[in-house]
Amino acid sequence: MNRPQTYPVHQNAVRAFQHLDTITALFVAVLLISNVASTKILVAGPFTFDGGTLLFPISYIFGDILTEVYGYRRSRKVIWLGFISAILMSFTFILVGALPPAPEWQYQSAYDQILGFTPRIVTASLIAYFAGEFSNSFILAKLKVLTHGKYLWIRTMSSTLVGQLIDTAIFSAIAFANVVPTQLLVMLILSNYIFKCGVELVFMPVTYALTRWLKQQEQEDYFDVDTNFNPF
Structure with missing residues (x-):
């Protein structure tokens, strides 16, 4: 059985990539916009x-591409950058809301x-995404090795079905428990999960095209053979 085309795996080398920064910026933007x-x-x-939910599933597609092309370790760094940015955004909103408004500004409420x-x-998103995205990346990386990149x-x-289930259940429970009726909460979880997994399926051709293009551009196709999967 022929192994699919691969590129040099640089286990310990520090490399500069052409498009990793762009994907990182887009990932963080999607995460912050989705939170608001x-x-x-x-x-x-x-x-x-x-x-x-309209935008958030794109972050999982970015997560798939990051892990597939650049490996779990680099994907982990991008996820943490998103977390830190979300915390900074939340703190800023809290601080701005706590400061007294100008007398002529009538929109404090x-x-x-x-x-x-x-x-x-944001709290719900951080906890849920931590569990969901790392589960997604872990499963994808392990399956890549098991399937020899096929x-x-x-x-x-497979990784999305598991990751999105964990993410959606945790996020909805923390964000909307005691805020919306239980029946609506259950509907939120089911609707979010179906929609997010549906987006992954619909965008599969885009994921394939971007992954193939990035592997060619970056000359990288990382296999997490001896990776430490500790999210910290």
Whole structure:
């Protein structure tokens, strides 16, 4: 059985990549925008979900691409950068909300109602994403070694099904427990999970194309053979 085309695996070398910074910036942007957008609950046909769900699944696609091309260790660094950025955003919103508004500014209550809810959303997002994304990256990296780099669609969907289930359940429970009725909470979890996994499936051709292009551009196809998977 022929092994698929691979590129040199640099286990210990420090390399400069052309596109890693761009993917990192986009990943962080998706995470932050999703956190703020999650303060609104939407209804679309039979589905009920928070606004962040429209964009958040893209972060898992980025996570798949990062792990597939650059390996778990570099993906772990990007995830932590996203966490730190989300904490900074939350702290800023809290500080701005606590400072007294100018006398002529009449929108303090609106600010508190929308962005005042964000710290709880961010807390939920951080805990859920920590568990979900690291599970996603771990499963994808392990499956890549087991399948010798073949069957990318099986690896991405398998890791997403597990990671998104963990992420969605934890996020919804922390963000909306005692905020929305239990029936609505269950609907949120189911709708979010189905939608997020559906996005992964629909964008599979894009994931394939980007992964193939990045491997060629970066001359990298990392296999996590001896990787330490400790998220810390």
